[in-house]
Amino acid sequence: MNVASLLASKGSKVITIQPQQTVRQAVGLLAEHNIGALVVVDRSSSPVGIVSERDIVRSAARNERVFSEPVASLMTKDVVIGLPHDDLASVGHTMTERHIRHLPVMEAGKLVGIVSIGDVVKAQRDQYQGEVETLQTQILGDRP
């Protein structure tokens, strides 16, 4: 199973913000869309960073005025980008090992989706559940 098949039913919507926008605006977007991270894009819509709720909480703990600062001041610049044909299993390992919770996905220079660690876990759970279901049907001849 690859990233494309996860995005196929998740949708391609990626909520983005520009680096000069404020952290307050970022918090607003996170709350409005009920998500955990925003992809920071420049004027040509290329990702230049990612800002997560964790980044904001950490900064806020140090600096109460963080909300009026630009997103660029606290975003993570070193963004790992996924491809539609990336295997979900290897993506899951990379995310776990490198403590990445959100992976923007690009194809031909365009953002085509974002995968969260929750998405990966759910996809893997559905996969195992499906295998169990299939085996049960075969072994028991029907559902228990």
Add this chain to the structure above:
Amino acid sequence: MTQPGTEAQPLRVAIVGAGPAGYYAADHLLRQDSVVVEVDMIDRLPTPYGLVRAGVAPDHQKIKSVTAAFDKVAAHPRFRFYGGVDFGKDITVADLRRHYHQILYSTGAQTDRRMGIPGEDLKGSHPATEFVAWYNGHPDYRDCRFDLSQERAAVVGVGNVAIDVARILCRSPQELATTDIADHALEALRNSRIKEVYLLGRRGPAQAAFTNPEVKELGELADADVTARPEEVELDELSRAAVERSQDRAAVKKVEILREYAARKAGGKSKKLIIRFLVSPVELCGNEAGEVVALRLVRNRLEATAAGTLQAKPTDQLETLPVGLVFRSVGYRGVPLPGVPFHESWGVILNEHGRVLDPDTKQPVVGEYAAGWIKRGPTGVIGTNKPDAAQTVACMMEDLAAGRILKPEEPDAAAAGLLIRERQPRCVSYEDWLKLNELELARGRAAGRPRVKFTRVEDMLAALGR
């Protein structure tokens, strides 16, 4: 108007496509505690079960036993089946909107991905799906021809479909005769002169999509010796690290099985099945008659993507593999349905968690849903469609509760049935199918086989006395 979902006014749902996803969705719908649902399922073919009948290999009868669970769903008093009804031709979205509160598409991934290389359309080059549909007796593929007088064949891809094709090509007529393979395919394969079958994987053994039971089965064929190249089944540094890191026992086992194949001494069986890795076809070479005579292959090495996937990168080493028959099995995609939004690059209906989306507004289209491969793409086993369908049905119930459903003019089972029969008088019911099923099983018993299939729609209708 009161909210539908009661005995007096059931929620009317049309399901397009009678494969596993359609049945699992119907099951979830009919099991709702507080909502009374009526399900009408239509399919292009008179026979149900989708790929369980037309895709699952004939020598894997056990996998087909899932149809018993599907028949239980179909036996529900509020379930109806209309077989032989073509969505988009006999019945349109507009028709369904007149008669149903909700429409669910579960039409699967009906076409294959192309390799996109020169020579792909030479004679003797086929999509694996065509061969699979042909040997499984799918009426649309009844008259396909495959040149089995060739001695060497290649199957491009190492997924379970590729393995099925290679295995069927390698099976002895005696082995095939104990299956429900279509009669015309059994006859053609009896006269097959295929001696060597190549399975070609573009990545290494650790990345191959086939599952271990399938690859193990290749080592137990009555008439074919399986082999691999020792240097191709040895893991490279990156793959070794990836397997260790993931502690993926299935991958370790897979590599072990393949190594054992590579170490096997040449056997004396009449056919040979050769599994190759780290090669990609770059061209199909033809003769003057336009027939494929060879594959040009490039050797690949593996390279990690930023997210850690090992992908194949071509080297400058080329080789020529003489073959007279090529089956491509490099992926599948859905076919757009008339009037239904489609996501071209992923080959699925444009959707979010099963809700069909309007391509312009990206907002849900009221009353339309997708489940199975047409929703998420061709991944997973049959049972994977159960949680997948559950997700879609959960959205359907949520939308019903919020009143976001279609407002059909005639939400009535009899009226819908009348319209469908008027548009397609040859349509068959589930009772008709159960009769056909009994007839096929009886023909099987007479021939000492699990089943002998009807492979033409005319024959099916004639058998039903129509």
